[in-house]
Amino acid sequence: MENYIESILERYVIATLDNPTRYxxxxxxxxxxxxxxxxxxxxxxxxxxxxxxxxxxxxxxxxNIDLVVLPIRISYEIxxxxxxxxxxxxxxxx
Numbered sequence: 001m002e003n004y005i006e007s008i009l010e011r012y013v014i015a016t017l018d019n020p021t022r023y024x025x026x027x028x029x030x031x032x033x034x035x036x037x038x039x040x041x042x043x044x045x046x047x048x049x050x051x052x053x054x055x056x057x058x059x060x061x062x063x064n065i066d067l068v069v070l071p072i073r074i075s076y077e078i079x080x081x082x083x084x085x086x087x088x089x090x091x092x093x094x
Contacts, residue, residue: 002080009074011042012049014056017066024067026052031060037072046071 014024022033023040034040043049049069056067 004078004080005075006078007076009076011044011072011074012046013037013040013042013070013072014049014053014067015040015070017068024052024056031056042072042074 016022016024016033020035022035023037025032025034025039026041041052043052046069053067053069056062
């Protein structure tokens with residue numbers, strides 16, 4: 001199996017210092033937490049993430065949750081395989 005990197009994105013997520021880590025999800029004006037980083041709200045800039053974190057504290061009045069802004073890297077790769085979907089073979093177009 002070969003991988004070809006198509007794109008790499010630098011993003012930021014907001015996370016708790018809990019164990020296990022929980023990630024902030026901001027959707028439709030509602031805030032929640034998830035244990036899955038893939039579902040976390042991601043921002044393109046650190047300032048935006050810091051602003052969201054600060055607004056969380058202001059809007060909720062919460063002071064018992066420690067939130068940090070974490071840089072992450074998301075990569076999209078094209079995977080070349082010989083077999084797909086449980087034995088279905090296919091030909092790569094060149």
